[in-house]
Amino acid sequence: MKKMKKIFISSILLLYCLSASSQLLDKIFKRNPDSVYVMPYKNKITAKPFVSQQFMSLNFIDFDNESKNVIYNPNVKLYTGVELNYKFLGFAFSAKIPRIKSMQAKFGDTKFFNFKLNITTSHFGAEAFFQRYNGFYLFNAKDFISNFSVLSDTFPQQEDLGVYNFGLSAYWQFSKKMSLAAAFNQTQRQLKTAGSFFFMTSYLLSGISNEGILVPDSFLNTLPHLASYRSGVYNTFAIAPGYGKTFVFEKSIYFTLVGYAGVGLQPQYNKFDNKSEFKFRGAYKFNGRAAIGYNGEIFFASFTAGADLTTIKLRDIKINVIPMFWKIGAGMRF
Secondary structure (H helix, E strand, O other), X not given: OHHHHHHHHHHXXXXXHHHHHHHHHHHHOOOOOXXXXXXXXXXXXXXXXXXXXXXXXXXXXXXXXXXXXXXXXXXXXXXXXXXXXXXXXXXXXXXXXOOOHHHXXXXXXXXXXXXXXXXXXXXXXXXXXXXXXXXXXXXXXHHOOOOOOOOOOOOOEEEEEEEXXXXXXXXXXXOOOOOHHHHHOOOEEEOOOEEEEEEEEEEEEEEEEOOOXXXXXXXXXXXXXXXXXXXXXXXXXXXXXXXXXXXXXXXXXXXXXXXXXXXXXXXXXXXXXXXXXXXXXXXXXXXXXXXXXXXXXXXEEEEEEEEXXXXXXXXXXXXXXXXXXXXXXXXXXX
């Protein structure tokens, strides 16, 4: 726990330093947004009540036949709260919405913790997050259990399966005409349709631990190494170019899509029943975000969603670690 506190504090300080440097570069190179396309609100605070969910998916896939896969998802709660943004800094205060008991029995009880901090300026953005989950259910149980009913049956559960993700990422935006701040936290306002190229660097630390057998009995012969897999730690350093565009309709209605695709280096440590191994492997990195909403002079509303996919190559299988989020909210600036 002390180690994680140090990671949190270090990530916050790093993001603050990066943001301060970016603000200085804005002034030196006059990187203010193009006022024909973007309206900044430099001295206004935005307040947005919201409902959101952060979760992840853990996919084990056969290299030779990608239709053969094992998908584990956590059963996580929704959050409700208020998000405050001023200039490039954003803070959120939230509380968990209690689960329905029948849903907890159906999908299991996942113990989880989420932390996320992001900073957005006119041309630069950075994000730090930490996720920890203990307890998953077999999402694609229908592929392994005959006559399984998604509506009425209880999903098979792996109570001892634990996963954590700690990520840092930063991106550079090349165009002055597009604003991600307008799309995702409404500290600015996109006036006209515009797009931009981006460049992202990222680091992801993922850990997976398990005491039981992850693969269903009917898949033991197909993925034998998954049956003996017990834990792994994966450090992924990646770079990814990208492109995004915001479409503006009737001056205040907008739709934004941003996508990145890249490669990275991944030192990994794996533990099987009778053997431990350390290897360097290559990895793929994909990141996508979308937003749709209304952004007026005073009031705004939006739905945002995103996913970050990192691949892990492990003997005869591939593991996809996919942190995801969605948020819906409405607010005002004052």
